[in-house]
Amino acid sequence: MRHAVNFLVGLIFGLGLLISGMANPAKVQNFLDLAGSFDPSLIFVMASALAVTFVGYRLVLRRERPVLAERFYLPSASIIDGRLILGAAMFGVGWGLSGFCPGPAIVSLPLLAKGTLIFVPAMLAGSVLAACACRERPRRPARWRKPSSESRNPRAVLFPGRPRQSWYNPPANPRCD
Amino acid sequence: MTVTEFTPFASSLGGALIGVAAVMLMALNGRIAGISGIVGRLLPPYAGADPVGAACIVLGLIASPLLYQAATGAPVVQTVSDQGGLMAVAGLLVGFGTAAGGGCTSGHGVCGIARLSPRSVVATVTFMATGFATVGLMRHVIGG
Numbered sequence: 001m002r003h004a005v006n007f008l009v010g011l012i013f014g015l016g017l018l019i020s021g022m023a024n025p026a027k028v029q030n031f032l033d034l035a036g037s038f039d040p041s042l043i044f045v046m047a048s049a050l051a052v053t054f055v056g057y058r059l060v061l062r063r064e065r066p067v068l069a070e071r072f073y074l075p076s077a078s079i080i081d082g083r084l085i086l087g088a089a090m091f092g093v094g095w096g097l098s099g100f101c102p103g104p105a106i107v108s109l110p111l112l113a114k115g116t117l118i119f120v121p122a123m124l125a126g127s128v129l130a131a132c133a134c135r136e137r138p139r140r141p142a143r144w145r146k147p148s149s150e151s152r153n154p155r156a157v158l159f160p161g162r163p164r165q166s167w168y169n170p171p172a173n174p175r176c177d
Numbered sequence: 178m179t180v181t182e183f184t185p186f187a188s189s190l191g192g193a194l195i196g197v198a199a200v201m202l203m204a205l206n207g208r209i210a211g212i213s214g215i216v217g218r219l220l221p222p223y224a225g226a227d228p229v230g231a232a233c234i235v236l237g238l239i240a241s242p243l244l245y246q247a248a249t250g251a252p253v254v255q256t257v258s259d260q261g262g263l264m265a266v267a268g269l270l271v272g273f274g275t276a277a278g279g280g281c282t283s284g285h286g287v288c289g290i291a292r293l294s295p296r297s298v299v300a301t302v303t304f305m306a307t308g309f310a311t312v313g314l315m316r317h318v319i320g321g
Contacts, residue, residue, distance in 0.1 A: 006237065017241070030181050069206050087278025088304040089307045095311075100257075102212040105271070110242055114261070126269040126271065132221075
């Protein structure tokens with residue numbers, strides 16, 4: 001049942017991308033081209049998706065737990081650090097170059113455009129590379145390792161040398177976002 | 178560059194469907210509909226939970242254009258660059274960037290902002306800014 005829901009969610013999400021025009025890289029790039037052939041359609045995609053999700057999440061997250069799972073799996077990270085900003089910046093450059101973000105790229109796979117068939121494997125490789133950056137650390141001598149449960153969390157280990165705090169969140173006042 | 182038509186109605190409808198899918202996933206399975214994270218759960222080092230669930234979502238995404246074409250009887254209109262080197266570099270940047278930054282347009286841009294997560298607001302502003310800058314440079318400075 002849970003997996004039928006997952007499949008259906010993927011299907012509806014994909015149809016949304018296709019109907020909205022988000023699955024057309026030319027449309028995305030025209031949205032990003034303020035000085036040229038600006039196509040504001042994607043503002044409507046974003047606004048409409050956000051409105052539904054904003055209201056929907058508020059209703060749903062009032063519940064004790066989801067219908068088919070034992071708990072809500074919400075991201076617990078709340079720190080705004082260089083990794084978040086650098087990662088997002090890199091993503092934006094790739095998004096602008098290709099007009100693809102991950103959802104539309106996956107949805108475009110069965111349409112078999114040459115660019116898609118090059119983009120998706122490269123995207124998967126990039127994702128593995130970033131995740132592997134966190135795997136480097138446990139090979140250090142044991143005395144350098146952090147024995148905490150953090151070492152099992154790839155997000156925490158990706159750049160472990162850094163203090164887990166930033167200008168945004170002083171460590172004295174941790175919060176979950 | 179390909180000129181595209183302004184489609185406020187279709188885009189709002191499609192956006193609403195994306196929202197419905199995100200709310201459904203949270204209400205039923207308790208998970209965030211961030212596609213980069215979902216795809217990441219299928220890849221080494223397999224740190225994320227529930228790879229089978231992630232695979233089902235990806236299968237649904239892949240099935241969607243087939244259903245779309247069967248239902249409308251028309252092919253999906255898209256213009257994808259066929260410059261191999263450019264697409265490879267872009268793919269690497271998108272994959273690395275979303276994995277390091279913890280989300281993409283769906284995870285940060287829709288689900289994260291809907292939760293008013295400061296991380297997601299910062300990430301979305303950042304990738305929008307570099308996206309605008311990249312297309313601006315590519316089309317108006319370098320002249321693509």
